[in-house]
Amino acid sequence: MDGLDVERIRKDFPVLSRELPGGRPLIYLDSGNSSQKPVQVIEAMRDHLSMHYSNVGRAHHALGAESTEAYENARDKIAAFIGAPSRDEVIFTKNASEAINLVAYAFGNPLNTDERFRLGPGDEIVITEMEHHSNIVPWQFAAQRSGATLRWFGVTDEGRLDLSNLDELVNERTKVVAFAHQSNVLGTVNSISPILARARQVGALVLLDSSQAVPHKPVDVAELGVDFIAFTGHKMVGPSGIGVLWGKAELLDAMPPFLGGGEMIEAVWMDRSTFAPAPHKFEAGTPPIVEAIGLGVAVDYLTDVGMPAIKEWEHQLTGYALQALSEISGLRVIGPRSVVSRGGTVSFTLKTPGGFDIHPHDVGQILDDVFGIAVRVGHHCARPLHLRFGIPATTRASLYLYNTTDEIDALVRGLHHVQKVFG
């Protein structure tokens, strides 16, 4: 397979050459959960912490200037990476979950003065059955706080969004539609335009949970045309502790603040405050400084490799994996079985040749302990989706730029062994 130089890339990720206890090599197929970090990101963080660190914005001395410049440069990089029309539309949060909560708390907030964020009884919020809990629970809370109704798109047997009732589901009462750009279980890449078009017709806002999209393919928010996207640093070769909310400037201006504290204000009196413009309005307190800087370097790294090349590489790997897994009898892929509109996340259930269900925890345990293969097992923070398919859990292999077909072969061998143990 051609595309990117995977062997060179693997050398950038120290952990990939690690030996696990018992002499097992590491085969990391859990990047959908969290990705590994290249030495460039790790060393940039270390260098900043060692020699340039101080607080940002508020510190006017030499280190303060260096830290502030590095932090705000990271914002520029991320704005460029996602094609944001303005750097001020990029808000640093601690993760994607905070980003989504930030938007959800803007709805029906007594401090809100904008009609679009008004939410109360009779109003509706629309999500989907394939969402990560981080794009479900915040909306449940918003509905419970305000008395609004939460509704959702169903999922087809093939693992696609069921849009057959789009016009009924998204209607004049709908204030916001929030859905996954790419499913963290099925791998499904959702088509945005029909939902967006309908939302525009009825005047609803649209948030895209791009946590599983931004790491894996070129994303351009101007092209997408939605109102908000959320994503998270640790899934895109960046550090933990940093996430991003992108939102249209005009909406960010209209939204009430979320967390109160230092640096998000313009002026404070004991009884009232005025607020800084976005992005600072939404960044209360000392931000994850070194984490944002690390994410900036992660974005440089991904850009250097090339997002189109990463997308193509994962496309090839996914095709290979779907083919190889489909040859295991008793293995059932949950989600699209073809590579069309799908990313490199493959979830499945496994039976013994005798038809006995092998629980994903047992699959994962044996893959890990015998072969050093790291997959994720469970409901992957998408319990309703698993309920929809009538299964408590799946085993999930998720691929990224540093994975190889050899690793997929190892997974297949491992799964055969699991079947033997339980056979």
Place this chain on the structure above:
Amino acid sequence: MDGLDVERIRKDFPVLSRELPGGRPLIYLDSGNSSQKPVQVIEAMRDHLSMHYSNVGRAHHALGAESTEAYENARDKIAAFIGAPSRDEVIFTKNASEAINLVAYAFGNPLNTDERFRLGPGDEIVITEMEHHSNIVPWQFAAQRSGATLRWFGVTDEGRLDLSNLDELVNERTKVVAFAHQSNVLGTVNSISPILARARQVGALVLLDSSQAVPHKPVDVAELGVDFIAFTGHKMVGPSGIGVLWGKAELLDAMPPFLGGGEMIEAVWMDRSTFAPAPHKFEAGTPPIVEAIGLGVAVDYLTDVGMPAIKEWEHQLTGYALQALSEISGLRVIGPRSVVSRGGTVSFTLKTPGGFDIHPHDVGQILDDVFGIAVRVGHHCARPLHLRFGIPATTRASLYLYNTTDEIDALVRGLHHVQKVFG
């Protein structure tokens, strides 16, 4: 002066031996804003990111076990550091500001079912005039959301809390009293027992903003007897992106969740969810993993040096600084002028010998650019306190375990030079 081996300590902080552009040495007197990091913390983070990183809790493979163990060990360390009766009372947030907002959002929350967190018109919240914006704005929001009334303690000319109206201010209508353990401007260490006793009488909860206390002296939450304390990693030789809320288990159980998302749940259906017990109930999404681990190492570092020794060292430095600064004519310390019940944060205004006010920004700029001395200038996120003293801004020197009397001498020389420039 005796106490700790400051020269040995300084060697642990790489940046302290840095040369700034133009050959200036760095004299870092801005730890109240954010502290520097020892090599132990930096290397632990690097090691984890390089060789052990993966997501926590949800990942069951070898790396997941290593990351989870390191992350949860950090919780143990922090629980021990602050004398928490249970590790489950330690919640990781992104900073102190998030920690305070978390508690503020529990009040008057439609999802709340506990009487103690009910908040509405007629109810009162009490803060103080010396708070950091992060302990003001969240309570302004809570009051605005719920219709409750925000009230506050005044500050005396000497920079102490004015408790003369304690019994009137904290009364049967008071639901919560939130105040600084130690002021980030005045250095004042507030006495907790009178306020706590009165709060207990009237059944109000008590939150202590310990952001400026935990880094500087032994803090034991059981001894304090309050309900919540908030503090932040970056001020205590730990990384950015990590803060802590400690709360009594029984209250954490009674509180509604704040951010919704992965890992804070027990079970999720499309229309409702049940939640994990604390601390996980309040840690939605992927937490700041490596940052928590770094904070754990920071706490090890502080414990190794010894919190009593750090407190004593800062006490000596503060006495020295107050004495040396008081000898500069035209310099006015804002806050207690004696070392009694005060920490190593010294804020002041400066005039030329001719009586002309020198603006703190000018003071800071010249100190930095000519001598490499990093102080903070402005209102230090405590604008109401500055309004109280009728001044727009102060210059603040804040001391920590790695500072020396030589550095204070350099500050004094620098201030004399500033007076010359503007004289």
Place this chain on the structure above:
Amino acid sequence: MIAESMYQELILEHYKHPQGRGLREPYDAEVHHVNPTCGDEITLRVKVESGKVADVSYEGQGCSISQAAASVLHELAAGSTVVDSLAVVDEFTRLMQGRGTVQADEEVLGDAVAFAGVAKFPARVKCALLAWMAYKDAVVRSS
């Protein structure tokens, strides 16, 4: 092979052929326990008659460890006395929480000794304990 030591013949046997599975009447207490990190669930009922455990019936879903542990629990508890069965629960808990360093008392544990290998895997200890904690809870509630 590290993990294989965990998947003892006996555990697999119980997993594939669970003993006493199904929810039965009559019962004194029913509890529902969940392991939120992995989604394993168990509903468990106990019937106590003058100090003896007349029945332990259960229904659940989960991995081999959690299901086998429920099956072994049924075998050990049903027909035993409440006091004896709780002693087994305590010994089993001690073994599981010992991080692989605790020597199991085979006298007390019987078949449950097969789970000794699980103690080395913190993430799986909760699976092994799920049914046993549910049982303890149910016994408390039944009295």
Place this chain on the structure above:
Amino acid sequence: MIAESMYQELILEHYKHPQGRGLREPYDAEVHHVNPTCGDEITLRVKVESGKVADVSYEGQGCSISQAAASVLHELAAGSTVVDSLAVVDEFTRLMQGRGTVQADEEVLGDAVAFAGVAKFPARVKCALLAWMAYKDAVVRSS
């Protein structure tokens, strides 16, 4: 001495002896601008009469740079035409945002050229621009 180049004699002079300070009547527009990162504030009024700037009056608090900048602004704008004064504002803005790499046009800037050294200090650029941005805003509102 890096910073000292910023504290030109002329800036200090304007700081200590601000020109045209105080809020005066009559005026066409009044604006209030704040620099939230440092708390510098200015209230500024303009009076325009048939294309000429009849008065620029102001009151504010802040560092030497922000106060001197207001004073210099007063000297340059008051008595000038609106068009000319806005050209000076544009040139001053260009200089300040040039990170020390822009060559100032002394012809246009006059005394304001003394602020060239400030452009190297991003944190202080906002101080220098505070009064000038307020002036631009006020002129827009006055028309």
